[in-house]
Amino acid sequence: MRWKLKELLQGKRFDENISILENELRTFEFLLNKLSDNISNEDYKKIVVLEENMVARIGRLSAYLGLMLAENTKSQEVMKFRSIFESFSMKYSDIVRKFDFWEKGLDTKERKGLNQKNVLRLSDLIKQRKESFLYRRKMANYSLPEDQERIIQRKDLNGINTVTELYDQITTNFQYELKIHGKVKKIKTMKEIMDYVFDNNQSIRKNAYLSYYKPFRENKEILFTIYSSVVKDWNIEKDLRGYKNSISVRNIDNWLSDEVIKTLLKVCEKNKIIYQEFFKLKAKNLGLKKISRFDLYAPLKKVQKKYSFEESKKIVLNNFKEFDKEFYQQASRLFQQEKIDAFPRENKRSGAFCYSVNPDITPYVLLNFSGKPDDIYTMAHEFGHAIHAMQASDKLPTLFHSVIPLAETASTFSELMLFDKLLKKAKDKERKMMILNKIEDSYRTIMRQAYFVKFELLAHEKIPKGITEEELSNLYWDNLKELFGDSVDIDENFKYEYLVVPHIYHSPFYCYGYSFGDLLSLALYAEYLKDKKNFVKKLKIILNAGGTRKPEDLLKEQGFDISKGEFWQEGFNLIKKWLNEVK
Numbered sequence: 001m002r003w004k005l006k007e008l009l010q011g012k013r014f015d016e017n018i019s020i021l022e023n024e025l026r027t028f029e030f031l032l033n034k035l036s037d038n039i040s041n042e043d044y045k046k047i048v049v050l051e052e053n054m055v056a057r058i059g060r061l062s063a064y065l066g067l068m069l070a071e072n073t074k075s076q077e078v079m080k081f082r083s084i085f086e087s088f089s090m091k092y093s094d095i096v097r098k099f100d101f102w103e104k105g106l107d108t109k110e111r112k113g114l115n116q117k118n119v120l121r122l123s124d125l126i127k128q129r130k131e132s133f134l135y136r137r138k139m140a141n142y143s144l145p146e147d148q149e150r151i152i153q154r155k156d157l158n159g160i161n162t163v164t165e166l167y168d169q170i171t172t173n174f175q176y177e178l179k180i181h182g183k184v185k186k187i188k189t190m191k192e193i194m195d196y197v198f199d200n201n202q203s204i205r206k207n208a209y210l211s212y213y214k215p216f217r218e219n220k221e222i223l224f225t226i227y228s229s230v231v232k233d234w235n236i237e238k239d240l241r242g243y244k245n246s247i248s249v250r251n252i253d254n255w256l257s258d259e260v261i262k263t264l265l266k267v268c269e270k271n272k273i274i275y276q277e278f279f280k281l282k283a284k285n286l287g288l289k290k291i292s293r294f295d296l297y298a299p300l301k302k303v304q305k306k307y308s309f310e311e312s313k314k315i316v317l318n319n320f321k322e323f324d325k326e327f328y329q330q331a332s333r334l335f336q337q338e339k340i341d342a343f344p345r346e347n348k349r350s351g352a353f354c355y356s357v358n359p360d361i362t363p364y365v366l367l368n369f370s371g372k373p374d375d376i377y378t379m380a381h382e383f384g385h386a387i388h389a390m391q392a393s394d395k396l397p398t399l400f401h402s403v404i405p406l407a408e409t410a411s412t413f414s415e416l417m418l419f420d421k422l423l424k425k426a427k428d429k430e431r432k433m434m435i436l437n438k439i440e441d442s443y444r445t446i447m448r449q450a451y452f453v454k455f456e457l458l459a460h461e462k463i464p465k466g467i468t469e470e471e472l473s474n475l476y477w478d479n480l481k482e483l484f485g486d487s488v489d490i491d492e493n494f495k496y497e498y499l500v501v502p503h504i505y506h507s508p509f510y511c512y513g514y515s516f517g518d519l520l521s522l523a524l525y526a527e528y529l530k531d532k533k534n535f536v537k538k539l540k541i542i543l544n545a546g547g548t549r550k551p552e553d554l555l556k557e558q559g560f561d562i563s564k565g566e567f568w569q570e571g572f573n574l575i576k577k578w579l580n581e582v583k
């Protein structure tokens with residue numbers, strides 16, 4: 001089952017599409033001469049409409065290249081067109097940025113930024129754009145004058161960007177030696193060595209961790225220097241731009257308030273006890289007195305069912321059908337319009353994704369279906385993303401993509417629905433295993449990530465004031481001890497765990513996004529169980545908003561107050577309920 005990509009070019013050649021864009025961009029640049037506080041409503045609308053048109057076409061071309069490459073990573077056609085596309089994109093963003101700066105009220109050499117009085121007039125012209133427009137204005141408070149921004153950008157290129165690149169270069173060059181049954185095996189990639197952490201054999205798991213952490217330990221001073229540099233750079237910029245806290249930089253970028261994230265992390269901390277109980281239970285299941293951190297991911301028996309593609313399709317579609325007719329129709333559309341590349345193939349990208357191109361185009365879904373039980377959840381997940389995009393199809397091309405914090409709402413919700421349905425059909429042992437695996441997943445996606453961020457908060461406080469590698473590693477160790485309590489033995493090696501987490505180098509505080517997304521879906525699912533009839537309507541309003549609304553307000557209007565601990569607690573209560581069943 002393959003997808004059809006031709007529609008993305010709209011009956012023209014790739015380079016013809018680029019020519020059209022070049023023309024539109026010239027017109028756009030010409031229209032920018034009209035930018036002033038007194039710009040007429042008509043001229044302003046003309047500029048916005050033209051920008052949206054260009055975004056839509058660029059979106060199609062970029063999807064064309066991206067999807068072609070995904071279906072064949074050695075595609076010659078992509079190689080051919082990529083460079084003309086990239087050079088156009090660079091020109092494009094240089095010009096469009098001028099409009100963005102003006103709207104944000106930022107002065108440049110060419111013109112003064114739009115004043116507040118006229119913002120009110122213009123933001124009313126295109127209603128769905130209003131809230132994000134005003135938010136961009138607010139975010140501009142954290143911008144520096146244009147010449148300073150340019151200096152920072154250029155210095156970053158050779159400064160902090162190179163430093164984080166060094167982290168990647170050093171760590172991807174690591175090689176690992178793993179002792180398996182007396183023989184030493186050489187392993188080249190992190191992913192391969194990580195697979196052994198999930199092995200059935202206890203000593204293999206332990207050896208895998210030791211071998212995995214060895215090069216990180218041996219280079220801990222260098223990696224610490226890199227991390228310190230990332231943290232200091234982040235905080236220098238935070239001060240220059242006038243953010244309140246280190247984490248505020250991420251929060252504001254995510255259109256979230258500091259309070260919401262503070263509440264989320266507090267509720268996570270309060271519920272660590274769930275996982276402490278879970279790991280005690282897991283020890284019992286593994287026949288151990290107490291679990292060690294080396295055994296954390298020891299496999300619980302998985303259900304070894306195989307599903308055919310047709311079977312999976314039926315189960316997943318029926319699952320949507322029970323929830324809502326429109327969801328079902330939208331998911332079915334992926335098949336009707338041939339939007340799915342379903343099976344593994346040579347040179348095809350691994351994994352799975354949903355690509356939402358434009359509001360008027362049904363999204364594309366890539367799967368690597370092989371019949372494993374996980375594959376059916378992946379299908380539900382990616383279809384959920386596609387439905388999310390289709391629910392927002394009345395929004396403009398720049399606004400129909402969901403805001404980041406809500407991007408995983410429909411996808412993880414679909415998975416949960418499916419899980420609950422399959423759980424109802426499962427009996428005894430199978431049911432127990434499903435629950436145990438689900439709780440363990442939630443440890444990884446919610447609690448573990450929240451504790452990464454808790455550590456980052458500490459690191460960003462301590463590093464600028466001066467701290468040694470050893471002191472920081474010990475803080476990390478303490479953080480782990482707090483998380484696991486007396487439920488897990490934590491070997492000293494794990495105090496270096498923070499050295500192996502790329503996210504905290506590349507995107508500080510990014511990890512709470514996982515906790516946020518997964519716990520939000522659980523909490524919403526709990527609401528759904530309480531009031532199925534009204535919930536569907538509410539969820540649709542949330543999905544329909546795309547990227548137009550501040551998540552906190554949007555959710556609150558539907559009765560979900562994410563600034564309150566009680567809301568998030570609902571999510572954990574569901575996990576607690578599962579845990580109590582298998583205890």
Ligand SMILES: [Zn+2]
Pocket residue numbers: 381385408411
């Ligand atoms: Zn996803």
